[in-house]
Amino acid sequence: MKVIIQENYDKMCEWAANHIIDAINAHKEERPFVLGLPTGSSPIGVYRRLVAANKAGKVTFKNVVTFNMDEYVGLPHEHDQSYWYFMHDNLFDHIDIPRENINILNGMAEDPEAECAAYEEKIASYGGIDLFMGGIGVDGHLAFNEPYTSLSSRTGVRDLTSDTIIVNSRFFDNDPSKVPTRALSVGIGTVMDSKQVLVLISGHNKARALAATVEGGVSQKWTCSALQLHNDAIIACDEAACGELTVDTYKYFLDVYGSERL
Numbered sequence: 581m582k583v584i585i586q587e588n589y590d591k592m593c594e595w596a597a598n599h600i601i602d603a604i605n606a607h608k609e610e611r612p613f614v615l616g617l618p619t620g621s622s623p624i625g626v627y628r629r630l631v632a633a634n635k636a637g638k639v640t641f642k643n644v645v646t647f648n649m650d651e652y653v654g655l656p657h658e659h660d661q662s663y664w665y666f667m668h669d670n671l672f673d674h675i676d677i678p679r680e681n682i683n684i685l686n687g688m689a690e691d692p693e694a695e696c697a698a699y700e701e702k703i704a705s706y707g708g709i710d711l712f713m714g715g716i717g718v719d720g721h722l723a724f725n726e727p728y729t730s731l732s733s734r735t736g737v738r739d740l741t742s743d744t745i746i747v748n749s750r751f752f753d754n755d756p757s758k759v760p761t762r763a764l765s766v767g768i769g770t771v772m773d774s775k776q777v778l779v780l781i782s783g784h785n786k787a788r789a790l791a792a793t794v795e796g797g798v799s800q801k802w803t804c805s806a807l808q809l810h811n812d813a814i815i816a817c818d819e820a821a822c823g824e825l826t827v828d829t830y831k832y833f834l835d836v837y838g839s840e841r842l
């Protein structure tokens with residue numbers, strides 16, 4: 581696992597955006613570059629930079645296909661807290677990606693299980709995901725794979741924990757009763773099948789999750805810890821998120837990847 585420690589949130593986003601742009605530009609094959617994407621506050625700075633780079637002609641998304649990680653059950657597209665709305669508002673409406681290349685789980689699907697199975701099939705039809713960017717929750721959830729979700733889980737319906745509902749209520753007038761209780765989400769196994777995984781971890785409130793991802797044992801208690809078994813996993817984090825790492829771990833990653841610091 582690579583851990584790239586940047587000074588602050590902005591530099592973390594700058595590094596991650598550059599990494600994605602370089603990966604898309606290095607892709608010379610005819611088949612599309614397949615990019616997995618998250619929602620949440622962590623990727624917003626990355627999306628802002630991808631939009632700017634696209635407008636400046638530094639990258640094009642014409643041959644990029646995207647798959648989003650998750651979506652709330654029961655929120656229509658036009659709901660301003662649906663992940664469909666978030667993704668269009670923050671990224672898709674501002675870049676040159678063909679609309680038919682955008683894939684987001686439909687939280688209004690009549691048959692959610694069939695929706696999830698079709699999503700897995702569609703990912704497979706492209707030959708898998710080249711680069712999956714993710715964020716994590718304070719409890720270490722990756723996509724909506726809450727603690728104790730199987731580390732080999734596939735795309736499916738997930739119940740949200742009370743903790744996540746309370747944390748996410750900040751987007752729902754601070755009222756937990758307005759937060760959907762279920763979501764559709766790619767599985768840990770789905771993310772692990774990607775050729776490369778890049779996870780953004782920023783802020784003091786994610787310090788325990790970062791330590792669990794990097795230093796803890798692999799355990800379904802912290803689903804993010806599965807990344808230790810991925811052959812090409814990158815964590816881009818900021819100093820604030822490093823608070824629970826041992827000094828040894830912190831120094832090790834600065835020593836090995838310090839040249840990546842912006």
Ligand code: GLP
Nearest residue numbers: 618620621622715716717723724
């Ligand atoms: C939500 C999403 C996750 C996201 C997490 C962290 O629960 N389902 O995919 O990673 O929030 O969000 P934030 O980046 O806002 O801390």
